[in-house]
Amino acid sequence: MELTTPMYELFRDSRSGNRIFIKRDDLLPFSLGGNKVRIAQAFFDDMRKKNCDVMIGYGNVRSNLCRVLANRCFQEHIPCYIICSHGEQEDAETQTGNSRLMELLGAVLVPCSRDRIAEKVDAVMEGLAGQGHRPYYIYGNRLGRGNEGVAAGAYAAAYREILSQSEELNVAFDSIFLPSGTGATQSGLICGHLLNGDSTKIIGISVSRDRERGTEILREGVQSYFCLHGLALPADADSQICLEDGYRKGGYGCFDDEILSCIRRVFQQYGIPLDPTYTGKGFLGMMQYLEEHQITGENILFLHTGGAPLFYDMLNAGLLRPSV
Numbered sequence: 506m507e508l509t510t511p512m513y514e515l516f517r518d519s520r521s522g523n524r525i526f527i528k529r530d531d532l533l534p535f536s537l538g539g540n541k542v543r544i545a546q547a548f549f550d551d552m553r554k555k556n557c558d559v560m561i562g563y564g565n566v567r568s569n570l571c572r573v574l575a576n577r578c579f580q581e582h583i584p585c586y587i588i589c590s591h592g593e594q595e596d597a598e599t600q601t602g603n604s605r606l607m608e609l610l611g612a613v614l615v616p617c618s619r620d621r622i623a624e625k626v627d628a629v630m631e632g633l634a635g636q637g638h639r640p641y642y643i644y645g646n647r648l649g650r651g652n653e654g655v656a657a658g659a660y661a662a663a664y665r666e667i668l669s670q671s672e673e674l675n676v677a678f679d680s681i682f683l684p685s686g687t688g689a690t691q692s693g694l695i696c697g698h699l700l701n702g703d704s705t706k707i708i709g710i711s712v713s714r715d716r717e718r719g720t721e722i723l724r725e726g727v728q729s730y731f732c733l734h735g736l737a738l739p740a741d742a743d744s745q746i747c748l749e750d751g752y753r754k755g756g757y758g759c760f761d762d763e764i765l766s767c768i769r770r771v772f773q774q775y776g777i778p779l780d781p782t783y784t785g786k787g788f789l790g791m792m793q794y795l796e797e798h799q800i801t802g803e804n805i806l807f808l809h810t811g812g813a814p815l816f817y818d819m820l821n822a823g824l825l826r827p828s829v
């Protein structure tokens with residue numbers, strides 16, 4: 506699969522003089538695109554490398570990762586189980602664009618409350634092993650240990666693509682912004698940046714975790730990648746981890762009118778779909794960060810991480826109305 510996605514200048518802000526570029530990973534040509542196309546591929550390759558024959562993913566009914574995993578597995582005739590968590594307000598019956606697509610792709614959705622994940626992972630793994638399978642759980646074992654550094658590989662590689670595109674465009678990026686959730690994408694970009702030794706700042710707009718916890722997870726992600734590949738971790742690695750938690754709007758999946766009007770504006774003006782959970786939050790967070798930090802005259806890259814089904818969930822819920 507050809508993985509190079511479009512990168513171009515979105516606009517130049519005449520007041521600040523900042524030039525805002527965008528990289529359209531939402532247009533990756535598989536399963537409605539998004540960062541999870543690259544990340545699912547990294548897990549899929551790792552599954553093959555470890556000679557496993559069943560995929561087990563984990564996520565909620567809105568998970569873009571689980572959709573793409575299910576699609577790759579369908580394509581390759583690999584059985585796919587998705588341990589599907591749900592919040593207190595939702596039940597196992599909640600349906601979304603992504604959950605419907607997972608079903609369409611033949612994934613077995615195993616409902617699970619958020620405090621029972623380890624037991625559920627064990628039960629599914631043991632059940633499959635008992636049938637003679639070699640199951641692969643994307644996060645390793647029941648405690649999420651064993652596959653550290655795998656997911657970061659996806660965006661460590663994508664960073665090289667960003668570098669060659671920035672050369673083609675003849676711009677050096679002062680910073681790269683992205684919405685950050687599990688941290689797989691951001692830790693990968695940080696690894697790519699450390700390996701290249703450039704001065705670009707990678708700034709994650711947290712969509713869920715607070716800065717302290719999120720930074721710790723990013724640090725682990727970066728360290729694991731270097732460890733997995735037998736590379737020496739640069740001494741300044743920690744100082745390159747930058748996660749902003751001031752734009753979360755209350756936490757994962759929470760959003761407000763400000764996010765919705767940002768999404769409306771970006772779609773009307775540029776024809777680009779954003780969603781309220783990740784990319785809308787990330788884009789608005791970036792714009793507010795630039796304002797609050799009085800950044801001027803810089804070249805800024807926004808990484809569009811996808812999430813098309815979430816755009817339609819929002820649209821179909823009637824949340825995106827014309828402004829009055």
Ligand SMILES: *Cc1c(COP(=O)(O)O)cnc(C)c1O
Nearest residue numbers: 686687688689690783810811812
């Ligand atoms: C998963 C996801 C993110 C966050 O990426 P992480 O690697 O989990 O930090 C951002 N945007 C979209 C659309 C996603 O699906």
